[in-house]
Amino acid sequence: xxxxxxxxxxxTPTPEGHSYDARNIQVxxxxxxxxxxxxxxxGSTGHSGLHHLVYEVVDNSVDEALAGYCTEVHxxxxxxxxxxxxxxxxxxxxxxxxxxxxxxxxxxxxTLHAGGKFDENSYxxxxxxxxxxxxxxxxxxxxxxxxxxxxxxxxHQRYEHGEVKTELxxxxxxxxxxxxxxxxxxxxxxxxxxYSFDTLSQRLRELAFLNxxxxxxxxxxxxxxxxxxxxxxxxxxxxxxxxxxxxVLHPAPIYHTRDRDRATVEFAVQYNDGYVExxxxxxxxxxxxxxxxxxxxFRAALTRTINNYAEREGLLxxxxxxxxxxEDVREGLTAVVSVKLPDPQFEGQTKAKLGNTEAKGIVExxxxxxxxxxxxxxxxxxxxxxxxxxxxARAREAARKARDLxxxxxxxxxxxxxxxxxxxxxxxxxxxxxxxxxGDSAGGSAKMGRDRKNQAILPLKGKILNVEKxxxxxxxxxxxxxxxxxAIGTGIAEDFxxxxxxxxxxxxxTDADVDGAHIRTLLLTFFFRHMKALIERGYIYIAMPPLxxxxxGKAVRYAYDDAERDRHFEELxxxxxxxxxxxxxxxxxxxxxxATTMDPQTRTMLxxxxxxxxxxxxxxxxxxxDQVEPRRKFIEEYADSVRNLDI
Ligand code: 0RA
Numbered sequence: 310x311x312x313x314x315x316x317x318x319x320x321t322p323t324p325e326g327h328s329y330d331a332r333n334i335q336v337x338x339x340x341x342x343x344x345x346x347x348x349x350x351x352g353s354t355g356h357s358g359l360h361h362l363v364y365e366v367v368d369n370s371v372d373e374a375l376a377g378y379c380t381e382v383h384x385x386x387x388x389x390x391x392x393x394x395x396x397x398x399x400x401x402x403x404x405x406x407x408x409x410x411x412x413x414x415x416x417x418x419x420t421l422h423a424g425g426k427f428d429e430n431s432y433x434x435x436x437x438x439x440x441x442x443x444x445x446x447x448x449x450x451x452x453x454x455x456x457x458x459x460x461x462x463x464x465h466q467r468y469e470h471g472e473v474k475t476e477l478x479x480x481x482x483x484x485x486x487x488x489x490x491x492x493x494x495x496x497x498x499x500x501x502x503x504y505s506f507d508t509l510s511q512r513l514r515e516l517a518f519l520n521x522x523x524x525x526x527x528x529x530x531x532x533x534x535x536x537x538x539x540x541x542x543x544x545x546x547x548x549x550x551x552x553x554x555x556x557v558l559h560p561a562p563i564y565h566t567r568d569r570d571r572a573t574v575e576f577a578v579q580y581n582d583g584y585v586e587x588x589x590x591x592x593x594x595x596x597x598x599x600x601x602x603x604x605x606x607f608r609a610a611l612t613r614t615i616n617n618y619a620e621r622e623g624l625l626x627x628x629x630x631x632x633x634x635x636e637d638v639r640e641g642l643t644a645v646v647s648v649k650l651p652d653p654q655f656e657g658q659t660k661a662k663l664g665n666t667e668a669k670g671i672v673e674x675x676x677x678x679x680x681x682x683x684x685x686x687x688x689x690x691x692x693x694x695x696x697x698x699x700x701x702a703r704a705r706e707a708a709r710k711a712r713d714l715x716x717x718x719x720x721x722x723x724x725x726x727x728x729x730x731x732x733x734x735x736x737x738x739x740x741x742x743x744x745x746x747x748g749d750s751a752g753g754s755a756k757m758g759r760d761r762k763n764q765a766i767l768p769l770k771g772k773i774l775n776v777e778k779x780x781x782x783x784x785x786x787x788x789x790x791x792x793x794x795x796a797i798g799t800g801i802a803e804d805f806x807x808x809x810x811x812x813x814x815x816x817x818x819t820d821a822d823v824d825g826a827h828i829r830t831l832l833l834t835f836f837f838r839h840m841k842a843l844i845e846r847g848y849i850y851i852a853m854p855p856l857x858x859x860x861x862g863k864a865v866r867y868a869y870d871d872a873e874r875d876r877h878f879e880e881l882x883x884x885x886x887x888x889x890x891x892x893x894x895x896x897x898x899x900x901x902x903x904a905t906t907m908d909p910q911t912r913t914m915l916x917x918x919x920x921x922x923x924x925x926x927x928x929x930x931x932x933x934x935d936q937v938e939p940r941r942k943f944i945e946e947y948a949d950s951v952r953n954l955d956i
Contacts, residue, residue, distance in 0.1 A: 340419060383525075422442050551645075557582075727795050742814035
């Protein structure tokens with residue numbers, strides 16, 4: 310991360326004291342820039358930036374664990390929104406820094422480090438979005454306190470707004486080693502200090518999966534909720550967790566790891582009987598959601614190794630095509646690939662794509678070797694996997710035929726739009742929106758109430774097909790689904806192209822009842838499985854129709870929950886009030902529907918976001934998959950929050 314450039318570099322003489330050399334240049338920068346432009350360092354000053362502070366500090370402890378010096382990390386959120394992270398690593402050094410003439414811990418806390426640790430041999434492998442260092446957390450905190458346990462003593466120092474408040478002091482003696490950092494985010498910097506227990510839990514769980522054996526505990530003192538994560542199986546446990554509610558083809562994930570050319574490569578693979586590819590790749594503990602060279606290497610090895618095995622065992626004879634394609638070997642695949650590299654180059658829109666060219670070959674050879682050996686030693690599993698891939702190749706062929714047929718009937722061509730669709734007048738997708746409306750009667754009201762210039766209406770009949778349990782050809786034989794695909798305009802499967810979307814706002818409008826929630830989940834499942842890019846682009850929304858209409862004389866108020874209804878009662882006085890509870894959208898007349906739910910000036914909508922892909926993936930499997938017990942449990946657990954269900 311390059312910060313503001315005003316500050317000078319500090320040049321350190323070589324031991325001889327004469328010549329200067331680039332390796333000895335350590336760029337130290339003050340923290341003023343961080344307070345001036347926080348978003349440059351932590352991405353935002355909202356929710357995500359707030360959580361980023363926690364990740365930044367935890368990453369330092371995880372680095373100690375990766376270096377082999379730390380086994381436990383404890384994280385606690387306190388009631389006053391301060392946070393503590395404790396580890397049992399070596400402790401941040403406290404000796405006097407040679408050129409700064411102050412304790413190293415103070416330098417670490419109060420200067421931006423271009424190079425990370427001083428220690429030349431240890432490279433920083435973990436790292437958050439930017440890997441900016443704990444000094445950034447200090448700069449953005451009202452106060453921060455550090456305790457270091459090292460060389461028999463306990464040391465303490467306090468900072469405020471990133472500046473030293475007390476000198477480093479010895480508190481006493483100890484036989485332990487480690488570091489404790491406690492900070493309170495500066496509320497003049499952050500818009501919110503409301504931590505999400507789930508978001509933090511998910512990342513901490515992920516870190517525990519990615520760093521085998523490390524124990525990470527998490528306590529939310531605001532609620533008393535807590536977690537204790539420790540996985541001796543590492544990413545094998547991660548894959549098991551991802552497949553938890555699926556029917557797996559083989560009981561244990563295939564796992565292999567090897568160090569090669571300064572990199573460590575690790576992968577775990579397990580097939581299930583579903584249709585979904587579920588592969589997550591990480592570099593230095595960072596989820597590379599945009600993929601990159603390591604993922605290309607993984608995929609190449611998987612396709613090649615499975616084909617080689619199938620060929621050698623004479624299993625491909627039944628196939629029309631002579632080899633299995635990449636998509637054939639990835640259906641029903643759950644996998645985690647984790648690479649640790651000394652000098653990762655992150656590219657792409659969100660800096661979440663690995664660019665190092667050497668990574669492809671390294672990963673390809675390690676994965677190839679691991680899979681080949683496993684197949685040799687476990688021929689029954691190998692055969693099952695190959696048979697599954699062959700079945701997929703055949704089904705793909707059948708789906709292609711179904712799609713061709715559908716296209717010939719010109720059902721999927723955007724040339725002819727479905728008759729049920731009431732399209733809008735404008736054609737610029739950026740200006741257009743489509744309401745997917747439950748039921749014909751609500752559809753009728755929406756058609757009458759809408760602004761026909763840029764609002765299109767597509768009424769959907771009853772429940773749409775559960776695509777979680779259907780293959781592509783079955784899905785395409787469903788009329789409701791075909792209508793949806795045609796109206797949206799992107800095509801499907803191999804033809805899918807998000808740039809062809811005819812609307813940049815696709816709004817799901819269902820009743821505020823159990824059936825409505827079910828239809829909404831069915832639609833979200835469809836978008837998640839088949840048009841994920843539309844979710845990633847932020848095109849998918851959920852309309853929020855009101856639950857109540859409160860009227861007194863000429864005053865009309867709408868309420869979206871019971872608390873709001875009660876506030877209207879207070880405001881208007883209860884006497885002479887008429888209360889209407891909407892059981893469905895169909896009960897609203899066109900004007901009411903417009904005023905409460907569709908008028909861009911006044912409506913509230915939820916934008917559907919994919920914050921955490923592995924969790925969303927699990928949730929859809931639980932909600933829509935074929936195992937009943939996990940779904941019952943999930944619904945019991947979340948019954949209260951279903952109205953706020955946010956994926
Ligand atoms: C600099 C150098 C060394 C360790 C650390 C920093 C360190 C930082 C943090 C932050 C949280 N926990 C931490 N644990 C360690 C290496 C120290 C050595 O060489 O002994």
